[in-house]
Amino acid sequence: MKRFTIVAGARPNFMKIAPLIHQIQEKQREGEPFSFRLIHTGQHYDKNLSETFFEELNIPKPDANLQVGGGTQAEQTAGIMIGFEKELAEHPTDLVIVVGDVTSTMACSIVAKKANVKVAHIEAGIRSFDLTMPEEINRMVTDSITDYFFTTSEFANENLRKAGIEGHRIFFVGNIMIDSLVKNLERIEKASFFNDLQLDVRKYLVLTMHRPANVDNKENLQNYLDNITAFAKDFTVVFPIHPRTKPIVDAIGKAYPNLAIVEPQPYLKFIHLLKNASGVVTDSGGITEEATYLHIPCITLRENTERPETCTLGSNVLVGNDVDALKENIEKISNKNWKKVQVPELWDGATAKRIVEILSDLPL
Known part of the structure; x- marks a missing residue:
């Protein structure tokens, strides 16, 4: 049995975890030995920014809500880490899956690695190179300790390679948020x-x-x-x-x-x-x-x-x-004079399927 702990904390996270959960559930129905726990850190605590997404996106209510609420960056980070440490102690897992670049992403990655649990980061490798952005710090810290990197673009792949990440740990799978968009249009x-x-x-x-x-x-x-x-x-x-x-x-x-x-x-x-x-x-x-x-x-x-x-x-x-x-x-x-638009490679609604196929083969 492969045990996954999936972390969500803020609005964009929910659109990214929904397709992943649906694909894991599909694998479970096919007899794949998967189990998962969904953890909501409570980083976004406005009802319109969090609770409604579980209903709209047809994903289960969280197995645990850390209810960290508001506060400064440091207060939120500390609250998430304390709560998530207890979660992992009470519910051991084989892999913590984090998404995006919010405070929850970084905080839960740190807790997992200190507990000797492997981390997979969905949307890894993206960079603004602007250290005034809290999200950039979150990305850099998370990717510095991640085990498996799921990326949205060749730009992200190159950033990781430049940071010394071995190619066999980088998986170019596309943009999982587009999966939710395609499914719900x-x-x-x-x-x-x-x-x-x-x-x-x-x-x-x-x-x-x-x-x-x-x-x-x-x-x-x-x-x-x-x-x-x-x-x-x-x-x-x-x-x-x-x-x-x-x-x-x-x-x-x-x-x-x-x-x-x-x-x-x-x-x-x-x-x-x-x-x-x-x-x-x-x-x-x-x-x-x-x-x-x-x-x-x-x-x-x-x-x-x-x-x-x-x-x-x-x-x-x-x-x-x-x-x-x-x-x-x-x-x-x-004036309706906008530039010509192309959709990037693998932004096709099938990213979660690719991720779960990879998770099936990972040696956890």
Whole structure:
């Protein structure tokens, strides 16, 4: 019997673990000697950012919720490590599977390795080379102690090889988040506010912002909102607001006629919103992947990206805090003059199947 412990902690994790769990369950039905425990660290504790995903994505409720909640980076990391150490002591496993680059990914990897448990990292090897990003620290630390690396691109493979990782531990399997997107496209749901705001297909922009560098400074956030709403004057700008962003927007206290602030959206409703938009302005790495697959123009409010394939092949353009570039690219969306988009290799909806086939053969 191969025993897996699968860790999820934040919104993007759930879309990545869902296809993996479905494939493991399929193998179990075929008689494969697999068992798994699903651990929710509780890093995202807003209901719309966590709980609804289990129902929407048809995955079992967690076997344990560490309920770490909010706090500083250090407080969250410490809380996750303490809780996960107890989990592993009480429920031994052969392999801890972590996904993405959130605090939970790093914290649980460290605990596992100190307990002499092997670690597999799904979405390994991606790098922004920007050490001001907490996620970059999480990626680097996780990959420095990981045993098995499942990657989304040749860019990620090369980063790992440069770090001295042997080729037989690197598995190029594609993008598992696209698996969830492909599987659920026929199930997407229109949000209740869609009709209330009189939104028309391809007549609005989606805006998401949550990175500390963009939203923690009140003046900086206001400048973004001032410019985006001004340049997108021909659009309604729909802003599903992240819990960390809302208090700062409230403090700005400014009304924008074409800005519609809505609650964080469950997965199926957010994908409906994104799929039918003219474009998206974001600082989320995951949304650049979804937009690329959907061929939706994407403007990213960052100077760098750990997913360069979304720029070289996909629908993404980096503008950082360059106001002229922001204006130019919103005008391109308005004029329907976006670049040609290609979907990267192995972003095909079959990544989880490839991963589980590899897990079947690993010597655990």
